[in-house]
Amino acid sequence: MKKHVLGLAALLPLLALAADGMDIMQKGGANPSAPPCMTCHGADGKGMAASGFPRLAGLPEAYIAKQLADFKAGRRKNPVMQPIAEALSDEEVAAVARAYAGMPKVNVKAEPIERPEPGTGAWLALRGAWERNIPECVLCHGPNGVGVGSVFPPLAGQSALYIENQLNAWRGTPAIPATRKTKAVPAVPPTRANDPNGLMAHIAQSLTPAEVKAVAEYFAGLGETEEPFDASQHHRLR
Ligand code: HEC
Ligand code: HEC
Structure with missing residues (x-):
């Protein structure tokens, strides 16, 4: 006892x-x-x-x-x-x-877009804009944005609003100078500054507001399929 x-x-x-x-x-x-x-x-x-x-x-x-x-x-x-x-x-x-x-990973429907239209969200996601040093998102975030290893999170499965919020958090907003009719608006520094080597800050700050929206909608639109889970779409680096 x-x-x-x-x-x-x-x-x-x-x-x-x-x-x-x-x-x-x-x-x-x-x-x-x-x-x-x-x-x-x-x-x-x-x-x-x-x-x-x-x-x-x-x-x-x-x-x-x-x-x-x-x-x-x-x-x-x-x-x-x-x-x-x-x-x-x-x-x-x-x-x-x-x-x-330990909960289920996103199960994207892998429908490869063969030829994205230049200037679209799909183009940025799959081809990038190398003339501005913007690599294609899938280079790091994996095919269909399902994420790679423990460092590169999935973008598929996230909403357009959340993705846009994060890109804007890394961007911050520049100051708007006063005009005769309006007061100056001070700059808002980035609220997210946690990315290794500033990888995402560089990318987010190089995108236009329209590109931020378009690429967010592209990844949000990948959605989730009811088809059986295909583990081969998820890559592990370590
Ligand atoms: C060079 C590698 C690299 C490329 C290319 C890249 N990312 Fe990222 N991204 C990262 C890393 C690393 C993180 C995680 C940062 C952290 O630790 O918070 C991340 C995180 C994100 C997040 C936050 C996800 C979350 O769950 O909060 C979004 C949104 C994002 N990236 C969007 C994009 C978009 C859109 C593109 C293409 C225009 C892109 N990324 C290209 C490396 C990259
Ligand atoms: C009241 C609502 C609310 C509750 C409760 C909440 N969260 Fe959150 N969580 C959020 C919001 C909003 C964000 C996005 C913040 C941003 O935009 O940066 C977030 C983001 C996160 C992220 C970042 C995800 C990513 O992809 O980078 C993690 C991790 C997280 N929450 C964990 C938790 C955990 C663990 C709990 C419970 C202990 C929790 N949250 C409770 C609202 C909430």
Whole structure:
């Protein structure tokens, strides 16, 4: 008997540490400032397109953990997600990242566009604009934008609004000088500055606002198919 009690007592601190990712999604973190993730990211983890809440289901574990760390550190600014990330312990971040990574990945319908029209979102996505040093998005984000390894997140499965928000976050907005009729509008610095080697900042800042919209709509339009999941479309670097 005594042995059992001792055994339990030894286990208790471990139980307190072992955060449950599913629990955090459904009930929130131990700190009430971290509400259930599913209220915004959806019961199926697929996000809410109209509100710009991204899909988390099937995103790489290391990518999710990195984003939460970036929100905490202020390298990625967002008034909704920063306080939530700050309220999660490191153990909770690890657990919830693992749980979302374990949910189904986006299942795109691979319909190759043979010849994208120049100047369209598809052209940028598949060919880039090398004369402006903009590589094609699929070079890093994988064929059909399904993501590659743990560094390059999927774009397929995300909404146009969310993709556009992220590109604009890396862009910031330039100052508008005063005119006789209007006041000057100060520049807004980029709110997302967490990309390795400034890869995305360079790309986002090289695009025109119309291109941002077009490429966001292209990836959002890839959608998700009901057909059986084809694992071969997902590439792993490491
Ligand atoms: C009140 C709504 C809300 C709740 C609750 C919420 N999120 Fe978010 N989340 C957002 C929004 C909005 C964004 C996009 C922020 C931006 O545009 O940068 C986001 C973005 C993220 C991202 C970045 C995804 C990417 O593709 O880069 C991660 C990771 C994330 N949330 C994790 C969580 C976790 C884990 C929880 C639960 C503990 C949670 N969120 C709860 C609204 C929410
Ligand atoms: C040279 C490699 C590279 C190329 C080319 C590239 N990206 Fe990225 N992209 C990245 C990396 C790395 C990240 C993850 C940054 C981070 O850690 O937050 C990223 C993240 C993103 C995100 C944020 C996704 C999310 O879940 O929050 C969007 C949106 C995005 N890229 C759009 C594009 C578009 C559109 C293009 C083409 C015009 C493009 N990218 C081309 C490397 C690249």
